[in-house]
Amino acid sequence: xxxxxxxxxxxxxxLTLLALALVLAAAGCGGDDDGRGADxxxxxxxxxxxxxxxxxxxxxxxxxxxxxxxxxxxxxxxEDQLATQIQAANAAGTLPDVMGALGLGLVHSLAADDIxxxxxAADVVDSLGPGTFSEQALSLVDxxxxxxxxPSDTWTQLLVYRKDLFDKAGLQPPDTFERIQAAATRLRQSxxxxxxxxxxxxxxxxxxxxxxxxxxxxCQLTDEQGNVQLTSPRCVETFQFYADLIRNGSVxxxxxxxxxxxxxxxxxxxxxxxxxxxLDELAGLRKDSPPTCTECRVDRxxxxxxxxxxxxxxxxxxxxxxxxxxxxxxxxxxDGNTDAAKRFVEFMMSDGYVDWLALAPEGKxxxxxxxxxxxxxxxxxxxxxxxxxxxxxxxxxxxxxxxxDALTRSTDTMSRWGFRQGQGKxxxxxxxxxxxxxxxxxxxxxxxxxxxAAKQAQADVEExxxxxE
Numbered sequence: 001x002x003x004x005x006x007x008x009x010x011x012x013x014x015l016t017l018l019a020l021a022l023v024l025a026a027a028g029c030g031g032d033d034d035g036r037g038a039d040x041x042x043x044x045x046x047x048x049x050x051x052x053x054x055x056x057x058x059x060x061x062x063x064x065x066x067x068x069x070x071x072x073x074x075x076x077x078x079e080d081q082l083a084t085q086i087q088a089a090n091a092a093g094t095l096p097d098v099m100g101a102l103g104l105g106l107v108h109s110l111a112a113d114d115i116x117x118x119x120x121a122a123d124v125v126d127s128l129g130p131g132t133f134s135e136q137a138l139s140l141v142d143x144x145x146x147x148x149x150x151p152s153d154t155w156t157q158l159l160v161y162r163k164d165l166f167d168k169a170g171l172q173p174p175d176t177f178e179r180i181q182a183a184a185t186r187l188r189q190s191x192x193x194x195x196x197x198x199x200x201x202x203x204x205x206x207x208x209x210x211x212x213x214x215x216x217x218x219c220q221l222t223d224e225q226g227n228v229q230l231t232s233p234r235c236v237e238t239f240q241f242y243a244d245l246i247r248n249g250s251v252x253x254x255x256x257x258x259x260x261x262x263x264x265x266x267x268x269x270x271x272x273x274x275x276x277x278x279l280d281e282l283a284g285l286r287k288d289s290p291p292t293c294t295e296c297r298v299d300r301x302x303x304x305x306x307x308x309x310x311x312x313x314x315x316x317x318x319x320x321x322x323x324x325x326x327x328x329x330x331x332x333x334x335d336g337n338t339d340a341a342k343r344f345v346e347f348m349m350s351d352g353y354v355d356w357l358a359l360a361p362e363g364k365x366x367x368x369x370x371x372x373x374x375x376x377x378x379x380x381x382x383x384x385x386x387x388x389x390x391x392x393x394x395x396x397x398x399x400x401x402x403x404x405d406a407l408t409r410s411t412d413t414m415s416r417w418g419f420r421q422g423q424g425k426x427x428x429x430x431x432x433x434x435x436x437x438x439x440x441x442x443x444x445x446x447x448x449x450x451x452x453a454a455k456q457a458q459a460d461v462e463e464x465x466x467x468x469e
Contacts, residue, residue, distance in 0.1 A: 184249025217315025267293025
């Protein structure tokens with residue numbers, strides 16, 4: 001990369017960024033300050049750092065280079081090196097021009113630190129057509145009317161359930177708090193939980209699961225003025241619901257991302273809260289986490305065939321069904337080789353888009369369904385992508401069209417705490433400490449009632465809010 005001058009040589013505030021690095025998979029940012037012409041090289045940092053994804057990403061980069069004659073240096077950044085990489089590169093003025101696979105928290109923190117270029121992002125979105133993107137995805141990266149990143153894909157939180165067990169018991173799909181609670185209690189029996197969901201304190205997975213239910217019940221982290229709202233009636237109700245759900249329908253002991261998945265794969269749970277990354281595992285396409293249920297010994301695709309998927313849930317307060325998920329984005333950095341960076345991101349979101357989604361289709365649901373001329377082009381192509389690790393199979397050969405359609409539209413009902421209220425820094429800071437999961441654990445263990453747990457979470461988050469003001 002070339003030399004860095006002026007403001008680009010001054011390190012920017014990184015407190016929130018470094019806190020987020022503890023919990024978010026992401027990469028850094030930057031650019032080359034000398035010349036902005038499209039013929040000058042750019043550097044692309046990507047959080048997709050596994051060997052197979054690096055190889056596949058490089059193939060996309062090579063295509064772009066051949067078509068444009070713009071050289072791109074791909075630098076994968078492992079999550080556990082993120083904090084030091086950002087800190088060192090920011091201090092030295094050697095950050096790249098484009099970054100990819102960035103979560104919402106990091107994108108908003110980069111925007112708060114005036115690192116990303118919203119005007120460049122807006123140019124890309126306008127060029128591709130705002131109407132071709134999920135409106136909800138664009139709203140989640142919006143700051144003061146401009147996108148701080150270009151939303152590329154999502155993974156969504158799912159409530160997975162055994163359709164065969166529900167049908168036998170005459171139960172309706174678990175898409176409301178009442179139905180979830182009723183099914184968890186009814187289907188719990190010796191050797192099988194009604195539901196498994198995260199419970200371990202200090203675990204991001206527990207935070208994500210709680211937020212999934214909280215959003216569904218209209219519980220927000222803050223109001224529009226930034227005041228913490230965890231003691232609101234809807235949040236207290238969510239603490240109560242979660243505590244009752246686990247006590248009446250689940251198993252004892254701490255549950256995390258591995259134990260919950262393994263229980264469902266073993267046929268020891270009728271429902272599971274997990275991300276869309278479970279899709280290939282249900283189909284038996286990963287040797288490290290195969291289905292082990294009794295029926296799976298004969299038919300390894302049994303769980304994929306007999307599982308239903310709920311995306312958005314309705315809470316106790318009637319309203320719009322809502323869900324939790326992560327929107328990942330490309331971001332363009334201020335003062336870099338902006339023209340070339342914009343061309344690169346446009347390519348990644350058009351000619352290279354299907355190949356980018358193919359890195360992990362079960363966890364890369366398109367935020368851009370198609371083009372102006374072909375509105376479902378990418379959504380339809382996504383369903384035909386090969387999922388899996390050790391074995392590969394198109395999603396469309398595993399799941400019916402209505403499931404894939406629900407997944408591609410899931411971003412439309414997705415929400416997240418804090419970002420719309422302009423509280424990205426608070427979101428990142430509280431994720432670094434996870435006080436809500438600790439209060440929830442006290443409620444699950446019966447050491448605090450839901451009201452007291454909400455008050456503890458409120459006080460802890462308020463203290464964090466004061467620290468980031």
